[in-house]
Amino acid sequence: xxxxxxxxxxxxxxxxxxxxxxxxxxxxxxxxxxxxxxxxxxxxxxxxxxxxxxxxxxxxxxxxxxxxxxxxxxxxxxxxxxxxxxxxxxxxxxxxxxxxxxxxxxxxxxxxxxx
Numbered sequence: 492x493x494x495x496x497x498x499x500x501x502x503x504x505x506x507x508x509x510x511x512x513x514x515x516x517x518x519x520x521x522x523x524x525x526x527x528x529x530x531x532x533x534x535x536x537x538x539x540x541x542x543x544x545x546x547x548x549x550x551x552x553x554x555x556x557x558x559x560x561x562x563x564x565x566x567x568x569x570x571x572x573x574x575x576x577x578x579x580x581x582x583x584x585x586x587x588x589x590x591x592x593x594x595x596x597x598x599x600x601x602x603x604x605x606x
Contacts, residue, residue, distance in 0.1 A: 494555040544570040
């Protein structure tokens, strides 16, 4: 069973919120999932990203492949750096720069929680 970390769309029409889930890659986008890992609310100002880093690391270490957007969210939460083993003073600037390019509101929210 190939596991993917991906977004599951929730919310009303034109007002999406997403759950970050671990799911079988063959399951439909909003179908069966194994575990909820976090949430992503892009319409908030700044964007809200709440991810359980321990569970995300568990699935990454067991071979789960994140989607492109989930990989960016994991970089914002810090789980991706922990998984790659690149957490350090030189890489935090690069991950913040990547986050700023993808979603400035989420990067600002992540920067405030670190201080």
